[in-house]
Amino acid sequence: MLKMNELQEMVNIFDRSSVNVFTFEYEGMKIKLEKTKEVHQVEQAEKVSTSVPKSVMKIEKQAEEEISALEHVVSPMVGTFYASQSAGEEPFVKVGTSVKAGQVVCVLEAMKLFNEVQVEEDGEIIEILVEDGDVVEYGQPLFVIQKSQ
Template identity: 50%
Template sequence: MLTIYEIRELVKLLEQTDIESVEVKDEQSRIAIKRSVHGTVPVVVAKPTVVAPIVNEPEKLVVVKEAPKPAVSAEPKVEPAKIDVNTENLHKITSPMVGTFYAAPAVDSPPYVIVGDKIHNTSIVCIVEAMKLFNEIEAEVKGEIVQILVENGQLVEQGQPLFLVKID
């Protein structure tokens, strides 16, 4: 039988993928985990299988509820600008790695940059969290932030544009 810690790890792995459900069986037990529409895993059901006949003992059903994650809206709200911009003459600041984009250093802090901010080569424009490491991303160019292309808390890919900058 899987321990509660192994089940929790399985749930965490499922949350990080596009897989909607997973089922694990062994000689003694069966566990099925299904993700809801919103990407959380609300219920885990484990049902032991009978290996030898047991007299006067009913089958057990275990239900574990995963605590809901806090809403991303509690973090600073930096939404991508919805303006039409000619991107040909603009520099794209891209993500150097796969991870989670954060616009501010903490939940209660203002964002590093907003549209219209002047930046320098060493200006920190955001954080990309990868494997519990928070990586500060520098602008590497001097100019003005024209557009923010991702939302706070959004997963980003390596090479994905994060900002558009009008170079000075």
């Protein structure tokens, strides 16, 4: 049986490689990894913005500073997202909840194992990007946090 850390290492190697599509089959399980072309569009947009007048660049810098104060909590694995410890209980966090580094914000279930997801920095939850019971992918954003100053 393929272990979760082996799967994560395979995804990391794929991510760093120049390969765009990778299919892996093992004991009846099939995994297909595919890179999108969105990264290239972002790089082109950044190149275009360097020729913008200074006044517009100041506004862009302010927007960048505001965006840099945001952090995404991403899924460390493929699994099912649960907002609370068990059905019927209050969710770990809601929009507007202040969180401290190391605080649990959700659990992910994979192969009958429940894994806690924690925030890395102090801040405030400003958006929850998935619904309770959704299947999430490795690296998928789950929450948007406004970092504390």
